Amino acid sequence: xxxxxxxxxxxxxxxxxxxxxxxxxxxxxxxxxxxxxxxxxxxxxxxxxxxxxxxxxxxxxxxxxxxxxxxxxxxxxxxxxxxxxxxxxxxxxxxxxxxxxxxxxxxxxxxxxxxxxxxxxxxxxxxxxxxxxxxxxxxxxxxxxxxxxxx
Amino acid sequence: xxxxxxxxxxxxxxxxxxxxxxxxxxxxxxxxxxxxxxxxxxxxxxxxxxxxxxxxxxxxxxxxxxxxxxxxxxxxxxxxxxxxxxxxxxxxxxxxxxxxxxxxxxxxxxxxxxxxxxxxxxxxxxxxxxxxxxxxxxxxxxxxxxxxxxx
DNA sequence: TATTGTTATACTCTATAACTATA
DNA sequence: TATAGTTATAGAGTATAACAATA
Numbered sequence: 001x002x003x004x005x006x007x008x009x010x011x012x013x014x015x016x017x018x019x020x021x022x023x024x025x026x027x028x029x030x031x032x033x034x035x036x037x038x039x040x041x042x043x044x045x046x047x048x049x050x051x052x053x054x055x056x057x058x059x060x061x062x063x064x065x066x067x068x069x070x071x072x073x074x075x076x077x078x079x080x081x082x083x084x085x086x087x088x089x090x091x092x093x094x095x096x097x098x099x100x101x102x103x104x105x106x107x108x109x110x111x112x113x114x115x116x117x118x119x120x121x122x123x124x125x126x127x128x129x130x131x132x133x134x135x136x137x138x139x140x141x142x143x144x145x146x147x148x149x150x151x
Numbered sequence: 152x153x154x155x156x157x158x159x160x161x162x163x164x165x166x167x168x169x170x171x172x173x174x175x176x177x178x179x180x181x182x183x184x185x186x187x188x189x190x191x192x193x194x195x196x197x198x199x200x201x202x203x204x205x206x207x208x209x210x211x212x213x214x215x216x217x218x219x220x221x222x223x224x225x226x227x228x229x230x231x232x233x234x235x236x237x238x239x240x241x242x243x244x245x246x247x248x249x250x251x252x253x254x255x256x257x258x259x260x261x262x263x264x265x266x267x268x269x270x271x272x273x274x275x276x277x278x279x280x281x282x283x284x285x286x287x288x289x290x291x292x293x294x295x296x297x298x299x300x301x302x
Numbered sequence: 303t304a305t306t307g308t309t310a311t312a313c314t315c316t317a318t319a320a321c322t323a324t325a
Numbered sequence: 326t327a328t329a330g331t332t333a334t335a336g337a338g339t340a341t342a343a344c345a346a347t348a
Contacts, residue, residue: 011269013273013284013288014265014273017171017288018175019292021175023292023295023296023299024168024295025176027295040314040316056329068317068318068319068330070330071330071332072314073315088329093323094324094329094330118162119161120298121161121164121291122161122164122165123161124290125290129283132287133284133287133288135280137171139275139276141167141170143271147268148177148178148181189338207307217341218307219307224337243348244306244347304348305348306346307347308346309343310343311341311343312341315337316336317335318334318335319332319334320332322329322330323330324330325326325327
């Protein structure tokens with residue numbers, strides 16, 4: 001038997017992984033919609049939840065997007081009661097985007113749903129199975145980082 | 152030691168999985184852009200590549216979207232030379248969306264890049280490691296299908 | 303009457319460029 | 326002069342609703 005596995009085995013693993021991507025994304029989008037958030041907006045509230053109040057400039061850099069886009073995202077989050085624009089303590093050009101109590105509550109609820117999902121996905125797996133899954137995923141993460149870095 | 156694992160272990164596995172989602176999506180988007188396609192448009196060409204020419208109505212149902220949206224996607228694919236609108240052989244209301252030779256060539260190239268990615272991600276894994284990764288992913292797929300079905 | 307695809311309209315996310323207020 | 330955030334404008338993707346042509 002040759003030392004290289006047939007391609008079909010690896011391709012099947014990639015297809016499985018892509019199916020997980022599709023399903024996980026669908027589940028996330030659905031869960032976010034119930035909380036009144038979109039994927040783009042939750043990235044903002046996530047940054048505010050960890051890290052606290054923040055200028056729009058800093059948000060734009062952390063998100064890897066433009067200042068204009070952040071204006072739109074914060075507009076939407078402000079209109080739906082997730083954040084407020086406060087004056088920056090020292091720089092009168094800047095705004096301090098801050099989570100409202102409602103926004104903070106939703107983020108806390110999201111964290112608990114996150115743990116719940118982890119239990120639902122992995123609760124039935126034994127310790128050894130979970131460890132080998134983690135090892136495989138870590139391998140994939142390392143490979144993908146390499147591919148994206150050396151683009 | 153209690154029979155239930157601490158939550159933190161499972162949450163870490165989920166975070167790993169979410170990181171794979173983010174990285175794989177970034178890699179796909181980048182690869183598609185090089186081929187002149189977006190994610191929404193490649194779903195259309197994928198359906199045409201497998202399955203052959205197709206009415207817009209059938210595309211809308213397969214994509215789970217509206218007829219209006221398919222009009223826009225096919226407009227874009229037509230303008231960039233991936234597909235043509237042909238008259239339907241028997242139903243004069245309908246159009247037969249068909250891959251051009253260029254579109255078919257790009258899809259073939261995509262398939263070969265798919266195999267290449269599978270080799271890059273999994274080539275260094277032994278048979279046993281790959282099998283246990285597959286088992287874990289299959290478990291996750293089954294769980295996610297259950298969650299999405301019973302929404 | 304039902305179906306296929308279109309136009310009309312609107313909302314979200316993204317991007318560039320020009321501009322205002324402040325530093 | 327440089328920076329923070331805005332308005333102006335544009336394009337992709339999604340959705341509903343009204344409508345034309347055909348079945």
